[in-house]
Amino acid sequence: MKKRIGLLYGGKSAEHEVSLATALAVTKALNFSDYEVYPIYITEEGEWQRGARLEGPADDIAQLQHGDGTGEPNDISAFLPADSGEALDVVIPLLHGPNGEDGTVQGLLEVLNIPYVGNGVLASAAGMDKVIMKQLFSVAGLNQTPYVYFIRSEWQADQDGWLDRVERELAWPVFVKPANLGSSVGISKAEDRTELAAAVREALKFDRKVIVEQGVAGREIEIAVLGNDEPETSVAGEIKPMGGFYDYDAKYKDGDTALIVPAELDEEIYSRLAEDAKRAFKILDCSGLVRADFFVTAENEVMINEVNTMPGFTPYSMFPLMWQESGLAYPDLIERLISLALERHREKQQLQSRRG
Known part of the structure; x- marks a missing residue:
């Protein structure tokens, strides 16, 4: 049937x-x-x-x-x-x-x-809010770049104060992002105080909460996670924007970005990425699928940037491409996700809704 x-x-x-x-x-x-x-x-x-x-x-x-x-x-x-x-x-x-x-x-x-299919309420909400996500990553002991965040009313009340704080706590360049958005919408790179103020105004068009992250000089590495209680990881992939950074146009319009799958990594670095991706998956209580994004510096420092609980999912997106290279074709990946959804639902049906 x-x-x-x-x-x-x-x-x-x-x-x-x-x-x-x-x-x-x-x-x-x-x-x-x-x-x-x-x-x-x-x-x-x-x-x-x-x-x-x-x-x-x-x-x-x-x-x-x-x-x-x-x-x-x-x-x-x-x-x-x-x-x-x-x-x-x-x-x-x-x-x-x-x-x-x-x-x-x-x-x-x-x-x-x-x-x-995919992540539940908690994981979806926490994964969408970059600030909450990073705070949970800290609990899990995951290494990440320094950041500052604020809401619109705080920015409006003391713009100079927040600009001062960013200059004091972070190093240029910084990346300014709406806290609750994906696909690189509303993200800007700022090299100085003037650009920072303009970037914050742009981000506030899309969200009431803004996060400012210190830029990292390193490779942009991604890894895909699949599963429920026992997640598995794919091969890693590398993003190489030909322009300034991996913004919305680079992702979806210009095609001006190289996607290297699998990424060339030492086995030790890959193992650290895979382990950290699973730790991020579990601290957010994820299920189904996640794409975990990292920076790897020239000194081989691994820093988690974020996870995406509903990553781009066309056959040419990184999540399916990484699983393709891991031996799981796009149609089979969809089948697996449906099976995981039904498995999680069956488990939930075992819970009691009444005492006694």
Whole structure:
């Protein structure tokens, strides 16, 4: 009997377009002889629209943007029984950024008791907020770059004071980021106080909380993690931006970045990366998948930068590429993630909801 898959994508987020590209790629990799696939599209305005069952891979992104027109803001009917009259067996959330990758949709799926691929509420929320994430990394004893953070009201009340603090505690250059966003949206590099102030203003367009990180002169190395209680790691990959740094355009528009998979690393360095990636996975209570991003300096110091709980997931994104090089092809990776989601859901069903 075919499993009924809900493919959830789009979203009220600056990463809406990235999500659409991911959903298109997933439809091309799913085995439609094993699955009934139901598209659930969230518009940029936040309206939920479930389309008719897909009979095969989507032809283009435009096809995925046409729901049945019945969606209303925050309408959960998209998750109710499918065209066949049966409930969805599992949902694959392919949402990036706030209102999707941050635990909000995961919480809705938990309340509805629907299995879903990827990280749960806690891991998603903590992984989305770069400040909370780094604070947990500190608890786990993970090495990371120095940082300063503040919220909009604190910045507005004392801009000079915060500029002074960054200059006092960090070394130039610094990177300024919205605390709760991914895909390098709103990130700027600052070489001096004037550029820092402009970078903060840019980041505050996307979030009320801003994090300023000290730049690191080192290689940008990533490693993929897969699993639930016993996570496994892939080969490592290296990001080599041809321009200034790995911003949104370098990731998704310019193609001006070299992705080297596998990265050339000493076995000792790889082992440290793999171990730290698993420690990060566990301290955030992750499940399903994570991409862990590191810096490796010329002195072989390993510093964790962040983890992404819903990494880019087209066949040309680093997470699938690293698993491809590890022997797990893109369609098989999706199958594995679905199995992990169902495994985690079965475990949760063993919990008691009543005393006695």
